[in-house]
């Protein structure tokens with residue numbers, strides 16, 4: 001099919017209207033993103049949209065109108081809430097969902113008994129709808145799964161040869177798709193955030209909920225209120241990861257990355273290849289730039305992209321909603337003090353893994369060393385320990401570790417008492433040492449509750465017989481003592497189920513295992 005490229009001239013708008021009227025497909029600009037339109041009342045025309053986009057047939061379309069009254073025949077009733085939104089906002093980057101009328105086919109509504117209606121702000125869009133003389137079903141004019149097009153050239157990239165015409169109306173002002181709100185349930189609920197924000201909607205409606213799937217990943221088996229939310233979205237070819245960090249942390253982090261791109265904000269000091277997607281603290285500029293930046297990253301051949309996290313309020317909610325999907329919900333959380341918590345049962349060989357991570361540039365924070373420092377002669381913690389367990393745990397003012405062990409590991413209560421005393425002190429001291437990419441090497445990570453302060457937890461493990469052999473050789477203790485030590489810890493299953501990753505130190509290649517993990521988490 002030869003796809004005509006039309007302008008926004010009067011003649012071309014009339015031509016676009018004619019194509020739509022006669023059952024063809026026309027892509028046209030709106031204030032949000034380009035839409036791919038068809039006569040909403042012509043099922044055959046609507047089916048062609050799904051084919052051109054490769055869109056799943058259960059993902060319903062938005063019906064676009066040119067005048068407020070045109071909503072009337074499409075819905076069962078315009079409820080007072082709907083009327084309030086229409087009065088307050090239309091024409092706007094806002095889509096309202098209501099129970100549908102008999103005019104709306106299942107092809108348009110994806111089999112649902114509701115319909116989504118929107119009156120675009122963009123005048124070219126409204127003129128085209130008017131010229132067609134019918135309501136226009138229009139999803140974003142991208143291939144399903146790719147970022148929505150905010151410029152005509154991206155529509156051409158995706159749709160040339162597949163549709164009748166593309167109207168080039170320049171760049172889209174908003175840059176992310178409309179806010180979708182359903183009024184079909186008990187409480188008005190935002191199914192997709194956009195430039196008409198929750199705050200703006202609440203001013204008109206009072207309570208407005210946000211569907212859980214807007215900001216977090218849907219669990220398996222959960223049904224989406226909006227079918228669109230369950231599909232892969234906005235994904236460029238590159239692997240995108242969001243970096244949850246402040247500006248300085250973000251800059252420091254991405255500048256250590258190799259073979260990667262940064263998707264940053266204007267003015268960020270980035271030394272690796274990068275693109276900006278707008279200004280910090282300015283959701284509107286981010287919304288306008290995001291999809292364009294994602295497409296440009298592909299053009300640049302980016303394989304891995306580290307994106308700065310947008311704020312989640314106001315228009316930022318829309319930006320975050322799109323970016324988190326582009327990132328397939330992958331977020332590197334650098335707001336946690338420790339990048340990696342490294343733990344495992346005694347004798348498993350955590351130390352070797354620590355060494356490998358050190359070679360890879362991580363700062364290693366050794367909790368045992370910190371504990372020894374905190375219990376040096378004259379240290380305040382030592383005085384507290386002696387007060388709790390008796391002066392006999394001191395010899396010449398120094399901690400007699402064997403004596404303390406004998407007293408503290410006598411029974412559960414004594415162990416708990418020691419832990420309550422030393423764990424918070426150790427974690428706090430380790431936190432003071434934590435900067436940049438760092439590893440908290442802590443045999444008692446879970447006992448201290450420090451796993452919550454780590455972005456990811458890696459447990460190192462080995463078969464019990466091997467672990468026992470190692471601690472016997474290392475610590476010069478008896479078989480019975482070794483067995484007791486092992487028994488005093490969580491069992492292997494606990495480490496495995498409470499860690500994000502497990503490294504097996506049983507002859508398998510440690511470096512290879514670490515590389516695989518780092519590839520995934522950073």
Ligand code: TXA
Pocket residue numbers: 030032033034035036059060061062093095097109112114115116118138139140141176177178179180191192225226227228229
């Ligand atoms: O800004 C926009 O809304 C753009 C421009 C072209 O108007 N259009 C757009 O359409 O983004 P589309 O099809 O890419 O996204 C429509 C979203 C989908 O997530 C779809 O699942 C949801 O709206 N939707 C449509 N009808 C629905 C309904 N009856 N119930 C729930 N969700 C619905």
Ligand code: MG
Pocket residue numbers: 139140148
């Ligand atoms: Mg879309």
